[in-house]
Amino acid sequence: MTVDTASFFTRAVHAGRGQQPAASRATPIYLTAGFEFEDFDHAASHFGTGAGFGYTRTGNPTVQAVERQLAALESGADAVLLGSGQAAIATALLTVAGAGDHIVSSTHIYEGTRGLLLDNLSRLGIETTFVDDIADGDEWRAAIRPNTRALFGESIANARNDVLDIAAVSAIGDEYAIPLIVDNTLATPFLVRPIEHGAAIVVHSASKFLAGHGSVLGGVIVDDGRFDAARAGHNAPHLVLPGRGGLASVAERHGSRARGAYARESVAPRFGASPSPLNAFLIGQGAETLGLRVERQSRSALSIARWLDAHDDVESVDHVGLESHPHHATALRYLDGGFGSIFTFTLRGGLEAARHFVESVDVFTHMTHIGDVRSLVLHPATTSHAYRTEEEREVLGVRPGTLRLSIGIEDPTDLIADLDRVLSGVREVVA
Known part of the structure; x- marks a missing residue:
């Protein structure tokens, strides 16, 4: 039996399959929960290596295209698109910090981020120290502890317009092999690209300028792709130690892109922060202008x-x-x-x-x-x-x-x- 000779109900579900590929000038919208495997081995290979697409929560062609676009705009090595700006900040921080760790943050940050640090991450055993005078390098340095895993600030602060001295703060982080995470939402990569000034990770609420029209939610993490396991591995054991069941470490599998890969493989999909492909498309369209x-x-x-x-x-x-x-x-x-x-x-x-x-x-x-x-x-x-x-x-x-x-x-x-x-x-x- 073929679909053509099947019942009405079966034809309604399957008759539209097998469309011929077309070279769309605009980014195609893959609005699907999952992707069909070619055969048994293809499915096994995808789950074993992560290559290709199996389920939109872990990867989607539309989302991937926009990730490449935003990584290029921020001069980064890799990007992970998320469902909201808040999801991007949470994913970025959970990529570098865990129970018993510590974060140093600018006081001049979005209130949702401040609440995340004080009310939510604190319940997971992650403490935060806030720096009032972000122009004072000594204040940043004094706040760092042996268990500090990230420095955090905004390129242009909401709402007083304080500007982070990105190169100076990232240099302080480098002294201790601690990444600087910069929320670049207000400045956008058109005005400044923090990775070019030493930041390790950039985050955005893509709902804002990147999408631009106030119609969708989204967030993005852009990683610099410069993780040095030999120098910073002691601050990131989750990246350099073997995984469950003797799996090779993230650093062994991904090298200098280990941090971004960990965000993509282990944090974003497991916390369920993946974006809709339709939202991804609209963010990509907005970013073009x-x-x-x-x-x-x-x-x-x-x-x-x-x-x-x-x-x-x-x-x-x-x-x-x-x-x-x-x-x-x-x-x-x-x-x-x-x-x-x-x-x-x-x-x-x-x-x-x-x-x-x-x-x-x-x-x-x-x-x-x-x-x-x-x-x-x-x-x-x-x-x-x-x-x-x-x-x-x-x-x-x-x-x-x-x-x-x-x-x-x-x-x-x-x-x-x-x-x-x-x-x-x-x-x-x-x-």
Whole structure:
């Protein structure tokens, strides 16, 4: 019996199989849970070596194509695409640290990452020490312990725009054979590529600038492919010791790419953080126009920051492109093509002024997201930083009147007109 002579029910399921291959110019979307094996030995070979594709949780052609694309943009050796930016950070940290280990992190990080470190990884026996003055190399060095397994920071911090001295911090990590992990979400690889400055791992919330349109979630880990087993093996026994059943170590099987391979083989699929191939496709499509968008967004953001800085109702503007920002000189050393498009500013009228602002904008959208083609606004003190103490918020530059802007691709003249209209009404509210 063939499919053609089978019953209606069987034909409905199988008649579409056996499509001829076609050379699609766009990345094809392999929206399938699994892949058919050619024969018995093919299945055994896949499970024995990991080569090819068997199940989308462990590998998919669409996902793989986008991983190659993002690794190339970040000057990395390998990339692992995940279901969200939070999944990327969790996977990166669990790739290098385990029970009894320690992480040194910048204080100036995304609140979801901070919660992961304090509330979740701590339950797994992984401790974290936070560095307040990220420009002080001695503070980073003093925080390192014999069991420290990673340094962590953001290239441009959310939300005060502190810029990490990547080369200096990675050099400190190298002294102790400890990898530096950099969250490069706000800067994007268009503005800075941390691996080129010594970072070992880069992570992104691909939901933001990489995808760009606010329509999908995704995350990515990019590894530098420079793991040195002889020099750093004592800090990564899970990479250099034999596996279960006498399996050759990850380092023996993958050499200098052992760290990325471990993330791909042992962390991402086992914790179930794999992305949808459809989301991967949309992230890849977005990344194709990343430079065009980020260049325009950065240029617009700087003009808007300068306009706000000169406004009487604005107390301060934390945009690293302004000469007044304490990290401006560091930004000039690292950022090429712009200063990013996410920044905060503080209104003189405090909380009530901020309330009026977010409820009065028209072109700006009030929502919790960044890196969108649309311009967005959020009040950090009552949203993203609500669980920080007042003293902690003050250290981060988050005050009652502070607002975070994410500048999109609209005409900056229209954005400034919206701001001007709203700020004119602020005076009446706080008078």
